[in-house]
Amino acid sequence: MNTPLEGFSKLSKADKIDWIAKHYTKDVEATKSILEKYWNTDPKVQKLHDEFIENTISNYYLPFAVAPNFLINGKLYAIPMTIEESSVVAAASKAAKFWLTRGGFKTEILGTEKVGQVHFIYKGDTEKLQSFFEEIEPELRKSVSDITLNMEKRGGGITKIQLRDLSDQMEGYYQLHCTFETLDAMGANFINSCLEQFAKTLEAKAQSFDGFSDEEKNLEVVMSILSNYVPNCLVRAEVSCAISELNAGGMSGEEFAQKFVQAIAIAKIEPYRAVTHNKGIMNGIDAVVLATGNDFRAVEAGVHAYAAKDGTYSSLTHATIDGDTFKFWIEIPLALGTVGGLTSLHPLVKLALEILQNPSAKKLMEIVAVAGLAQNFAAVRSLVTTGIQNGHMKMHLLNMLNQLGATEAEKMQLVEHFKHHVVTNASVKEALEKIQSQ
Numbered sequence: 323m324n325t326p327l328e329g330f331s332k333l334s335k336a337d338k339i340d341w342i343a344k345h346y347t348k349d350v351e352a353t354k355s356i357l358e359k360y361w362n363t364d365p366k367v368q369k370l371h372d373e374f375i376e377n378t379i380s381n382y383y384l385p386f387a388v389a390p391n392f393l394i395n396g397k398l399y400a401i402p403m404t405i406e407e408s409s410v411v412a413a414a415s416k417a418a419k420f421w422l423t424r425g426g427f428k429t430e431i432l433g434t435e436k437v438g439q440v441h442f443i444y445k446g447d448t449e450k451l452q453s454f455f456e457e458i459e460p461e462l463r464k465s466v467s468d469i470t471l472n473m474e475k476r477g478g479g480i481t482k483i484q485l486r487d488l489s490d491q492m493e494g495y496y497q498l499h500c501t502f503e504t505l506d507a508m509g510a511n512f513i514n515s516c517l518e519q520f521a522k523t524l525e526a527k528a529q530s531f532d533g534f535s536d537e538e539k540n541l542e543v544v545m546s547i548l549s550n551y552v553p554n555c556l557v558r559a560e561v562s563c564a565i566s567e568l569n570a571g572g573m574s575g576e577e578f579a580q581k582f583v584q585a586i587a588i589a590k591i592e593p594y595r596a597v598t599h600n601k602g603i604m605n606g607i608d609a610v611v612l613a614t615g616n617d618f619r620a621v622e623a624g625v626h627a628y629a630a631k632d633g634t635y636s637s638l639t640h641a642t643i644d645g646d647t648f649k650f651w652i653e654i655p656l657a658l659g660t661v662g663g664l665t666s667l668h669p670l671v672k673l674a675l676e677i678l679q680n681p682s683a684k685k686l687m688e689i690v691a692v693a694g695l696a697q698n699f700a701a702v703r704s705l706v707t708t709g710i711q712n713g714h715m716k717m718h719l720l721n722m723l724n725q726l727g728a729t730e731a732e733k734m735q736l737v738e739h740f741k742h743h744v745v746t747n748a749s750v751k752e753a754l755e756k757i758q759s760q
Contacts, residue, residue: 393426403609413700429688446538508659560651589637606697615664615671
């Protein structure tokens with residue numbers, strides 16, 4: 323396909339599919355069949371999915387699972403998870419069961435502050451700019467009163483507007499650094515609407531400010547946008563128990579606790595390990611964020627920035643031995659919402675939130691943090707005892723058998739066989755061929 327297509331977005335879905343199939347795939351009919359197979363059979367539901375994004379030609383399905391037995395602050399939860407990776411849900415469930423009889427998970431909200439910024443260039447006297455800002459700060463708030471009215475009625479709104487001078491890092495660079503409380507909404511659209519109005523007001527008021535020279539009046543707004551780095555929208559989740567209760571993998575509780583704490587210490591100082599360590603945490607976090615219709619890309623970006631907040635990329639989790647007590651915890655920034663966006667549109671998102679007993683945004687922060695902590699506990703526990711592949715490959719077994727075209731009877735036989743044998747690509751293929759030859 324060498325010729326660009328004008329007006330693709332204006333084509334009907336059928337025409338989009340036809341064009342893609344003819345120009346970018348080898349088997350036109352097979353392509354159409356695959357795309358149509360994953361349409362929702364209910365036309366109303368499919369239309370809803372079509373309108374989530376642009377140029378929709380089908381649906382991309384991921385498994386929707388549940389990890390039960392999470393005791394969080396004395397209350398039992400079953401946590402919905404949407405993810406494609408084998409062993410994630412099993413590991414989370416195993417960790418939940420482990421801590422169920424050891425006091426469960428304890429959580430605490432440390433802050434709910436969201437951030438947005440107006441970035442602008444001003445080439446003039448900084449003291450004049452500060453005087454200008456102090457004069458117009460009430461005007462900035464007044465200019466968005468129609469946007470903030472409903473949010474303020476619910477107890478949210480703009481919490482602070484600050485002028486920041488960053489001209490030592492880039493000539494003439496300043497910003498309005500604004501903080502918000504958005505309650506149960508993630509708040510991206512609300513924040514961005516406020517910021518864009520701040521920008522208009524900032525430029526307009528500069529033109530009429532008597533304290534500026536003609537050149538200073540022409541301050542230039544570069545952009546206005548929320549930040550996905552929310553270090554003060556923070557939640558803590560932890561578990562703790564007597565060391566004697568930690569027996570695992572044939573180790574004594576004391577040996578296990580020592581190796582576990584050492585593993586966390588390594589992830590604190592070695593970025594190569596920390597990245598994989600934190601990726602495992604995000605296996606649990608992203609799965610719940612996705613299941614509840616939240617923005618996992620924003621969460622990922624903010625979390626990884628937080629992991630590097632002290633100047634080097636480090637572990638998001640922490641572990642200590644204090645006397646005869648083992649403690650394991652995470653503090654993590656999570657900007658989540660339970661209203662707005664897909665939360666009221668996607669049927670499975672609504673169901674996921676119902677399964678979680680319709681949590682507030684704060685409660686969802688706690689649940690998501692627990693999922694990440696549980697995932698990390700399960701991973702590190704495996705690493706310091708049996709090794710990660712033992713459990714992971716057994717969970718991956720069915721994927722391998724499906725790729726090899728095993729029948730249901732063959733799958734049943736091989737699942738039983740590999741309860742007592744090491745799972746590798748070669749061993750699975752060999753075992754299947756042996757069954758088939760017989």
